[in-house]
Amino acid sequence: MDRTEKLMKEFTEALGVSGFESEISGLMKSHLSDVADIEKDRLGSFIARLRKGRDEPRVMLTAHMDEVGFMVSHFTGRFVRFNRMGGWWTPRMVGLPVKVRTSKGDIQGVVSSKSPFFMEEKERKAIPKAEDLFIDVGLVGEKGPESLGIVPGDPVIPDFPFTILEGGKTYLAKAWDDRVGCVMVVEALRRLARTAPPNAVFGVGTVQEEVGIRGAVTSGNYIDPDVCLALEVNLAQDIPGSADGRPEKLGGGVSIYVYDATLIPNSKLRDLVVKVAKEKKIPYHCSALPVGGTDGGKVHLNRYGVPTMVIGVPTRYIHSGAGIIYRADYDAALKLVVETVKRLDAKRVKGLV
Numbered sequence: 001m002d003r004t005e006k007l008m009k010e011f012t013e014a015l016g017v018s019g020f021e022s023e024i025s026g027l028m029k030s031h032l033s034d035v036a037d038i039e040k041d042r043l044g045s046f047i048a049r050l051r052k053g054r055d056e057p058r059v060m061l062t063a064h065m066d067e068v069g070f071m072v073s074h075f076t077g078r079f080v081r082f083n084r085m086g087g088w089w090t091p092r093m094v095g096l097p098v099k100v101r102t103s104k105g106d107i108q109g110v111v112s113s114k115s116p117f118f119m120e121e122k123e124r125k126a127i128p129k130a131e132d133l134f135i136d137v138g139l140v141g142e143k144g145p146e147s148l149g150i151v152p153g154d155p156v157i158p159d160f161p162f163t164i165l166e167g168g169k170t171y172l173a174k175a176w177d178d179r180v181g182c183v184m185v186v187e188a189l190r191r192l193a194r195t196a197p198p199n200a201v202f203g204v205g206t207v208q209e210e211v212g213i214r215g216a217v218t219s220g221n222y223i224d225p226d227v228c229l230a231l232e233v234n235l236a237q238d239i240p241g242s243a244d245g246r247p248e249k250l251g252g253g254v255s256i257y258v259y260d261a262t263l264i265p266n267s268k269l270r271d272l273v274v275k276v277a278k279e280k281k282i283p284y285h286c287s288a289l290p291v292g293g294t295d296g297g298k299v300h301l302n303r304y305g306v307p308t309m310v311i312g313v314p315t316r317y318i319h320s321g322a323g324i325i326y327r328a329d330y331d332a333a334l335k336l337v338v339e340t341v342k343r344l345d346a347k348r349v350k351g352l353v
Contacts, residue, residue, distance in 0.1 A: 004327075005162075005164065005171070007186065007187070008171060009173075011175075011179040011182055011183050012162050012175045012179045013161060013173070013174075014027060015155065016065050016066055016067055017067055017068070017155045018066040018086060018207070018209075018211045019066075019085075019155070019211075020101070021044060021065040021208075022044070024065035024182060025044070025046040025205060028046050028065075028182060028186060028203075029046065029048075031190070032186060032190070032203065035051060035052075035189060035193040036048035036193075037049045037051060041219050041221075043208070043215055043218040043219075044207045045065075045204060045205060045206045045215040045216075045222075046065065046204065046205035047202060047204050047222060047223065048189060048204075049202050050202075050203070051193070052192070052196055053192075053198070053201055054199055054200060056199065056200055056346065057200070057226035057344060057349040058202065058224065058226045058227075059197075059199045059200065059201050059202065059226065059229070060223050060225035060228040060229070060299065060306075061188055061189070061202065061204065061228075061229050061337065061341070062181075062216060062296075063178050063181025063182045063184060063185050063206070063231045063232070064181065064205070064206045064208075064210070064215065064295055065179075065182060065205040065206065065207060065215075066178075066206075066207060066208055066209055066211075067157065067175035067177065067179070068085060068088060068177070068319050069155060069156055070082040070083065070155070070157075071085055071154070071155055072145075072150060072152050072153060072154040076134060078139035078141075079134040079136055079139075080100065080109065080134060080145050080156075082133075082135060085210065087319050088130065089319070089320075090127060090128050090129065090133070091127060092319070092321065093111045093130070093133060094111060094113050094128060095112070096321045097109075097159040097321070098135060098158055098159050100135070100150055100154050101154055101155050101156070101157070103149060103151075104148070105149075107137050107149070108138075108159060109137035109138065112134055113128050113133050157175075158321040160172075160174040160322045165324070169327050169328070170327070171324065171327065173322060173323065174321060174322050176318065177315065178231075178232055180231075180233055180313050180315070181230075181231035181233070182205055184231045184330070185203040185204070186203070188203065188231075188341070191334075192338060192342075195342065197342060198346070199341065199346075201341060202223050202225065204219050204223070209294070213293060213298045215295070216296075216299050219299075220299040220306070221302060227269065227306065227308070227349055227352065228300065228306050228307070228308040229337060230294045230296035230308065230309070230310045231337060232294050232295075233315040233318055233323075233325075234248050234255035234257070234289075234312030234314045234315065235291075235292070235314075235315070236324075238252075238314075238316075247286070247287065248285065248289075248314050249314055250314055250325070252285050253283025253328075253329060253332045254282060254283070254284045254285075254311060254313065254333040255285060255287040255313065256273055256284055256285070256286050256287065256311065256312075256336075257286075257287050257294075257309065257311070257312060258270060258288050259287075260291070260297070261289075261290060261292055261293050261297075262292075262298075263300055263308060263310065265296075265308060265309045266300075268307070268351065269309050272340065272343065272348070273311070273340055276336060276343065280335065280336070280339050282336050284332065296308045311333055311337055313329050313333050314326070
């Protein structure tokens with residue numbers, strides 16, 4: 001594995017459902033404390049200010065640290081009931097291997113349902129309801145999950161290792177949304193630390209994005225940025241059943257969001273990002289999706305408004321137990337972020353409004 005693959009493995013295999021992002025925050029600190037001053041807001045979002053650079057303009061690179069997962073709610077005999085953390089489609093949950101993080105350590109289990117062999121035909125054909133699912137941790141007899149140290153409130157994540165797929169160019173892992181952005185924040189700041197950026201760069205790992213884009217509000221208020229780039233995944237649609245003709249695909253380069261359900265980007269910043277991609281021959285596509293939202297949807301509303309763009313890596317199967325990205329798309333996204341930040345001097349930022 002090269003450095004990037006090691007970082008991706010480290011970040012995707014760590015636990016960080018909404019409200020439990022401290023492990024991810026610790027990883028970001030370990031990789032940035034030698035080049036940046038580290039702070040946190042009161043909700044727990046991670047903030048790293050690059051030591052090199054100027055006092056302004058203030059450029060915010062943000063990625064959310066939380067992943068979709070579950071939280072223990074109560075028990076039915078030997079079985080664990082749970083609440084969903086983030087957006088799940090229930091068919092993707094059945095049969096999913098998971099880990100329950102307890103004060104005594106991790107407990108492995110599997111998300112399960114009533115056996116389809118004992119369902120009526122109508123029930124078998126219906127999409128299962130999340131409230132009917134449960135986690136089986138392998139208990140037999142009278143003892144309940146409490147005997148293993150499991151208590152309501154414990155976080156639960158998919159149990160899936162980072163895997164380099166055949167050919168070495170695609171990566172399979174859980175939590176790409178948005179650990180791919182967290183890795184980009186780390187690598188962008190480390191690359192910019194070798195230069196003298198014409199601005200003040202803040203690398204941010206936000207909390208609780210998957211349950212309402214909450215950390216973007218508090219960290220945006222804390223930093224009060226002049227420009228924001230949100231580093232994210234995008235919905236790769238190069239799979240059977242997806243819309244024909246969509247540009248979001250593995251191998252399609254970096255996604256430059258021109259629209260999503262929470263953000264219409266600043267047009268001058270959008271044009272700058274596209275110009276940088278063309279000048280640096282970075283493969284890209286423009287993505288206009290009427291669904292989804294990112295940290296950018298909240299940061300751009302901070303105070304008097306913040307010129308904001310979303311830069312994404314096409315990813316298959318987000319909000320599931322495992323997704324797939326293509327390394328060249330990640331490399332393109334990282335290069336575009338770094339090259340764009342280098343151009344955001346005071347004159348250019350003033351001209352965005």
